[in-house]
Amino acid sequence: MSSKAKNSERELTIYRWEVLGRVLIAVFGGYIFSIGTALLLTHILPFERSSLVMTANLLTFALYTTAIIWVFSVKRFRTLWLGLAGSLAVLALARFVFSQVNL
Amino acid sequence: MKNGFRQSMAWLHTWTGLVVGWVLFFVFVTGNLGRFDSEIDLWMQPEAPVQIASLEQQIVAAQTRLQQRGGEWERWGIYPTTNRDSAFLRITWEAPAQPNGARGKRGEEFIDPTTAAPLDARATGGGQLLYKMHYALHYMPRSVSDWLIGICSMFMLVAIISGVITHKKIFADFFTFRPNKGQRSWLDLHAVLAVLTLPFFLMITYSGLVFLVYTLFSGVVSNHYGPGYKNRQDFNNELAGRQELLIERTGSAAPLTDLTRVVQQAEYQWGTNQVRSLEILYPGDSNARVRIARQIESPLRSTDELIFDGTTGELLSEIPAEGVASRNFYETLLGLHESLFAGWWLRWLYFLSGLAGATIIASGLILWVVKRRPKQTKQKNGPDFGFKLVEGLNVGTIAGLQIAIAAFFLANRLLPVDFAARASWEAHILFAIWLLAFLHPIIRPIPRAWVEQWTVAALAFAALPIVNAVTTGRGLNQSIPAADWAFAGFDLTCLAAAALFGTIAYRLQQRFKPVAAKRPAPVTTLAQEASA
Amino acid sequence: MLIAGLVIYVGLVALALLKNRHLHQLWPGLALPAWTRKTLSTAGWSLLTVAAIYLIAQRGVGNGLVEYLAAFTVAGLILVVQFSYSPRSVLALGIFASGGATAAVDDN
Structure with missing residues (x-):
């Protein structure tokens, strides 16, 4: 019985750390993802600069919300890390490619 | 999870x-x-008399009062009682942007149009204070709230x-x-x-979030226009097509034009009771500009605007209420909110x-x-x-x-x-x-x-x-x-x-x-x- | 906006009657034949659409849509209160609203 209680306590601790981890990833990872995507859009879409910036402004919160919802809906923590690292890598790569093209 | x-x-x-x-x-x-x-x-402010002054009288009073107050300002605002949103004639002033790029200090005052003096009524935060609390809270600077x-x-x-x-x-x-x-x-x-x-x-x-985008996601604008409030204004003016406002002070003084004449031109163009507000950029400078906005009649918050030279009173440009799609969307969102x-x-x-x-x-x-x-x-x-x-x-x-x-x-x-x-x-x-x-x-x-x-x-x-x-x-x-x-x-x-x-x-x-x-x-x- | 509100109300009543929970509040145990359900559904959605078209035609897209949503919200709220506390009054107000809306449209 005591080992059972210990186990469930251990599970609770793990659960709490996981919640904290997801909150941090959602808040900071989500923020970087949304502003990164928004900025990328302003560099690759073929409209006037001011119009692009406003479009990006309007989209940021939708992107952020989507990212947060995603972080809390993914089942496995590993998928989460892969998704985060993957999307940031894609963003960085796209930014690099387009900066070369624009030159 | x-x-x-x-x-x-x-x-x-x-x-x-x-x-x-x-x-x-x-x-x-x-x-x-x-x-x-x-x-x-x-x-x-129950003792405040009902204001029934003509638009012309209000503009004269506002200009008189703003000039009496003296000092160097980035912009002035005049809000006559031509719509429900202004219970009393209101003037606003804003100092030049701070060295760190933050928006300059702002102030406002209700004016009695018959005397051009501040409204003779009890001091109060009024409904404006309650309204402002919902986004600025209280006891803290805007940068925190x-x-x-x-x-x-x-x-x-x-x-x-x-x-x-x-x-x-x-x-x-x-x-x-x-x-x-x-x-x-x-x-x-x-x-x-x-x-x-x-x-x-x-x-x-x-x-509500979009109102705060310049704080929460300031990077989007500053990446293209540079940091600070002034650059953000330039972005807004560029987006709205207000080329005439994308200017700096010359630094040489020049008296402000008679605002009533400018307002008369606007009324001639739009009809009576159509002037909602006036904004005077760089008052007292030879590069002063006057921007007059028309009444808001739909969720689209941006309105027709007329921009005048602030020293000669000459009409420089007309800005239509509707502009590029992204701006219309933005202004409609904010208009729906307000x-x-x-x-x-x-x-x-x-x-x-x-x-x-x-x-x-x-x-x-x-x-x-x-x-x-x-x-x-x-x-x-x-x-x-x-x-x-x-x-x-x-x-x-x-x-x-x-x-x-x-x-x-x-x-x-x-x-x-x-x-x-x-x-x-x-x-x-x-x-x-x-x-x-x-x-x-x-x-x-x-x-x-x-x-x-x-x-x-x-x-x-x-x-x-x-x-x-x-x-x-x-x-x-x-x-x-x-x-x-x-x-x-x-x-x-x-x-x-x-x-x-x-x-x-x-x-x-x-x-x-x-x-x-x-x-x-x-x-x-x-x-x-x-x-x- | 008032006329549109009445039309929306009638439309919402029609749609609510498709749900047995609400239907039985008015006529316990009644089962609607398929064609009645079809009619109610068509009528309900058409009325909601007509009200939107009417408001947009009258007030422009921006004002029209905002007023539509406002009228929709109020009509819905009234209906919720009625179904919770006095289901029978739905019939009375429904008939009144149909009459009022018809008269107002005739006037125009």
């Missing part, structure tokens, strides 16, 4: 909602009162989306409310109101939706407690601290804020009229009373605290029309026959609030009493019914 997608979303909805619920409740209640900011302004409100709103947006996902039977339960069923009823109330006002709720949250276009009917419906919004937040907070109460009260060492904290904060926020707002209005009537610091004390009293309302549940059992606070709120709002009648002689017996709708509307709304709060107090008391008298009921039922 939890087992399924929907469970995860339910978890997310519960906790994002709880963490910021109290702040959001404050934001919703004060913002909702802001729908009638100008009417509250009128009520809070913008982030606080922004983060809370972001939580709310996540709570809304996850709530919609959680609530699977939106259309099946469209009209379902089952009263007197404890937790079930709270859930029904929460869901039914949320479904019916979902478009409003989403709009007000998303647009509801400046709304006539009386729509304004009251906005108010009603806001009340529904506040109720959704309040019922969500209460639901959190009701759901956990059976388990919590059975615990050996009594309920957890966190549970008791939420219970107490709920009382202090949901009922206590109402008392605090009534106290704010009562202070406006009861503080001596010539007391110099009365404007800031009105606000101090609001927050002091609110603090007391938070402390009260610590020393009283929660069900008692609810009943007592709703009773006090009802009494305070019932007292307002009486105190108003005694102190101003413009009570309901005067204002209704005189068709003085700002006063009559305010007093009647207070009575309606008193009736609502009184009913809540009475019904809570009824549910609480018979159970207690009949038998020594287990604490759980007692407490559950008290908040049901």
Whole structure:
């Protein structure tokens, strides 16, 4: 019985750390993802600069919300890390490619 | 995260909602009162004479007063009483941007158009202060409040989306409310109101965030235009096509043109009563510009504009209300949020939706407690601290804020009229009373605290029309026959609030009493019914 | 906005009657034949659409849509209160609203 209680306590601790981890990833990872995507859009879409910036402004919160919802809906923590690292890598790569093209 | 997608979303909805619920409740209640900011302004300065001056006279008075005040300003603003949004002629001024790029200090003043002097009436924050609290809070700089409100709103947006996902039977339960069923009823109330006002709720949250985009996502603009307020203005002017405003000071002084002539040109072009506001960029500089905006008549907040040379009075350009798509979208979002276009009917419906919004937040907070109460009260060492904290904060926020707002209005009537610091004390009293309302549940059992606070709120709002009648002689017996709708509307709304709060107090008391008298009921039922 | 509100109300009543929960509040145990359900559904959605078109035509896209949503919210709220506390009054107000809306449209 005591080992059972210990186990469930251990599970609770793990659960709490996981919640904290997801909150941090959602808040900071989500923020970087949304502003990164928004900025990328302003560099690759073929409209006037001011119009692009406003479009990006309007989209940021939708992107952020989507990212947060995603972080809390993914089942496995590993998928989460892969998704985060993957999307940031894609963003960085796209930014690099387009900066070369624009030159 | 939890087992399924929907469970995860339910978890997310519960906790994002709880963490910021109290702040959001404050934001919703004060913002909702802001729908009638100008009417509250009128009520809070009862001695101010009704302003019936012509537009020309108002412009002369405003220009005279602004020039008398002296100093070097980035811009001036003039808001004549040509629409509901200005109860009194108002002028504003803004200092040049600060060295760190932040927006310059701003100030404003109501003006008496007959004397060109500040309005001779009691000092008060007025309806404007209540309205501003919903985004600027109080006792803190905007740089702090913008982030606080922004983060809370972001939580709310996540709570809304996850709530919609959680609530699977939106259309099946469209009209379902089952009263007197404890937790079930709270859930029904929460869901039914949320479904019916979902478009409003989403709009007000998303647009609220968009107001703060320059703070929360300042990187988007600064990446292209550079940091700081000035660059942001340049972005806005470029987006709107106001090339004539993309200029710097020359540094050489030149007298400002006669603004009445500029306004006459605008009226000639648009017709009478079409001028909404004037903005004067770099007043006193030879590069001064005057921008005149037309009345807002649709959710699109941007209007036709005329831009004049500020020294010669020559018309430089005309900006149409509609521009590029992204700007139209932005201005429509903000216009929907501010509801400046709304006539009386729509304004009251906005108010009603806001009340529904506040109720959704309040019922969500209460639901959190009701759901956990059976388990919590059975615990050996009594309920957890966190549970008791939420219970107490709920009382202090949901009922206590109402008392605090009534106290704010009562202070406006009861503080001596010539007391110099009365404007800031009105606000101090609001927050002091609110603090007391938070402390009260610590020393009283929660069900008692609810009943007592709703009773006090009802009494305070019932007292307002009486105190108003005694102190101003413009009570309901005067204002209704005189068709003085700002006063009559305010007093009647207070009575309606008193009736609502009184009913809540009475019904809570009824549910609480018979159970207690009949038998020594287990604490759980007692407490559950008290908040049901 | 008032006329549109009445039309929306009638439309919502028609749609609500498709749900047995609400239908049985008015006529306990009644089962609607398929064609009646079809008619109610068509009528309900058409009325909601007509009200939107009417408001947009009258007030422009921006104002029209905002007023539509406002009227929709209020009509829905009234209906919720009625179904919860006095289901029979739905019939009375429904008939009154149909009459009022018809008269108002005739006037125009």
